[in-house]
Amino acid sequence: MTDIAIIDYGMGNLLSVAKAFEQVAPTARVTVTADASVIRAAARVVFPGVGAMADCMRELDRRGLTGAVRTAVASRPFLGICLGMQALFEHSEEGDCAGLGILPGRVRLFPGQAMFDAEGNKLKVPHIGWNGVRHTREHPLWTGIGEDERFYFVHGYYCDPAEARLVAGTARYPFEFACAVVRDNLFAVQFHPEKSAAPGLRLLANFVTWKV
Amino acid sequence: MGLAKRIIPCLDVNAGRVVKGVNFVNLRDAGDPVEIARRYDEQGADELTFLDITASSDDRDLILPIIEAVAAQVFIPLTVGGGVRAVEDVRRLLHAGADKVSINTAAITNPQLVKDAAERFGSQCIVVAIDAKQGVWGASPRWEIHTHGGRKATGLDAVDWARRMESMGAGEILLTSMDRDGARTGFDLNLTRAIVDAVNIPVIASGGVGNLQHLADGVKLGGADAVLAASIFHFGEYTVGEAKRFMRDQGIEVRL
Numbered sequence: 001m002t003d004i005a006i007i008d009y010g011m012g013n014l015l016s017v018a019k020a021f022e023q024v025a026p027t028a029r030v031t032v033t034a035d036a037s038v039i040r041a042a043a044r045v046v047f048p049g050v051g052a053m054a055d056c057m058r059e060l061d062r063r064g065l066t067g068a069v070r071t072a073v074a075s076r077p078f079l080g081i082c083l084g085m086q087a088l089f090e091h092s093e094e095g096d097c098a099g100l101g102i103l104p105g106r107v108r109l110f111p112g113q114a115m116f117d118a119e120g121n122k123l124k125v126p127h128i129g130w131n132g133v134r135h136t137r138e139h140p141l142w143t144g145i146g147e148d149e150r151f152y153f154v155h156g157y158y159c160d161p162a163e164a165r166l167v168a169g170t171a172r173y174p175f176e177f178a179c180a181v182v183r184d185n186l187f188a189v190q191f192h193p194e195k196s197a198a199p200g201l202r203l204l205a206n207f208v209t210w211k212v
Numbered sequence: 213m214g215l216a217k218r219i220i221p222c223l224d225v226n227a228g229r230v231v232k233g234v235n236f237v238n239l240r241d242a243g244d245p246v247e248i249a250r251r252y253d254e255q256g257a258d259e260l261t262f263l264d265i266t267a268s269s270d271d272r273d274l275i276l277p278i279i280e281a282v283a284a285q286v287f288i289p290l291t292v293g294g295g296v297r298a299v300e301d302v303r304r305l306l307h308a309g310a311d312k313v314s315i316n317t318a319a320i321t322n323p324q325l326v327k328d329a330a331e332r333f334g335s336q337c338i339v340v341a342i343d344a345k346q347g348v349w350g351a352s353p354r355w356e357i358h359t360h361g362g363r364k365a366t367g368l369d370a371v372d373w374a375r376r377m378e379s380m381g382a383g384e385i386l387l388t389s390m391d392r393d394g395a396r397t398g399f400d401l402n403l404t405r406a407i408v409d410a411v412n413i414p415v416i417a418s419g420g421v422g423n424l425q426h427l428a429d430g431v432k433l434g435g436a437d438a439v440l441a442a443s444i445f446h447f448g449e450y451t452v453g454e455a456k457r458f459m460r461d462q463g464i465e466v467r468l
Contacts, residue, residue, distance in 0.1 A: 132213035
């Protein structure tokens with residue numbers, strides 16, 4: 001049996017996610033897989049992803065993985081990363097397409113032409129780089145991670161959950177947006193823990209030991 | 213707290229070794245990529261960029277095992293460029309562990325590649341590299357795009373081109389002054405400012421860093437979102453940590 005299944009649906013950098021888990025959990029069996037039965041049998045499931053939302057939904061469907069994602073979300077520790085967070089929501093402005101609808105809310109484009117920092121400098125879209133993450137609630141996945149610790153972001157769209165109680169963490173660009181959401185055994189982040197040096201590895205280690 | 217300005221050490225790769233050219237000639241060997249990447253991660257580098265500078269003529273697949281090895285051991289973002297000509301090249305680099313892929317010459321010969329790659333993988337992982345040289349085109353300064361390591365002029369205006377690449381879906385501009393590259397006299401700040409003002413996507417300033425003030429100037433005067441340098445870090449003159457503390461002391465928000 002696989003301890004940690006990383007869902008492979010052809011979207012982006014899965015090697016880094018796998019290597020980061022191997023780093024924090026050397027004895028765990030980490031599998032990058034496109035096999036729905038392996039995902040259904042795994043103790044923990046990671047749903048990463050980089051790229052465009054419409055391709056994500058199409059590839060999940062084409063590979064017959066949509067059901068396995070839903071099963072995992074409903075039954076075991078589940079970690080969404082970046083596009084894997086966005087895809088959980090109902091709709092994305094990226095390509096005006098439907099998401100999985102597991103979480104209520106929408107994915108919106110940063111209004112790039114109208115964003116300025118406190119000094120009046122224009123803010124760029126995509127939001128690329130290291131930004132501070134504020135914890136809006138206590139959670140086992142924040143263990144050992146300081147308030148305002150910086151994580152690496154690279155995204156042009158952000159999640160706008162319909163229910164405030166889903167929000168576990170926020171970042172500011174220039175307005176506050178949800179960069180971590182939680183519901184029962186599901187945790188999802190907009191930033192890339194596998195690319196966020198020590199704090200990112202700590203979050204992944206917390207996921208590995210998370211008792212739901 | 214807001215978004216930090218990034219410091220990006222650049223590793224020019226030639227046949228599996230890191231090198232750094234002076235004006236893109238006279239290559240000097242600088243060491244093993246994985247070893248260097250790990251050292252920069254420990255110093256607090258925000259990101260690493262690998263440029264395969266001989267990719268046009270050599271076998272560009274040589275960079276793939278390097279990226280795989282670095283991505284397996286160093287958990288910060290990696291950008292890879294050099295010899296990217298097709299959507300399939302982008303896919304293979306992302307698959308090997310790159311987070312962003314930089315497109316240079318092929319964006320000029322085939323601008324549709326930028327659009328196709330951005331649509332397939334998302335704008336956030338598509339960087340367009342612009343190598344520009346200042347020229348005299350009338351009264352105001354203009355910069356012309358060059359390819360092939362600065363040897364070939366294209367007739368394209370860098371500012372117009374940056375706007376066009378943004379409209380094609382580029383998520384970031386990696387801007388190198390070919391006049392300054394290797395010269396250690398600082399970024400071409402007029403060029404940096406001109407591109408930063410022209411586009412709405414992040415701009416990485418590159419080419420010419422010889423000291424820490426140059427890095428700070430790139431952000432404060434040039435308006436760059438990130439600064440890229442190679443030789444000042446490779447040969448141990450400064451650590452990335454020293455560079456960040458220097459920038460912080462000048463009021464620049466950095467990750468420390």
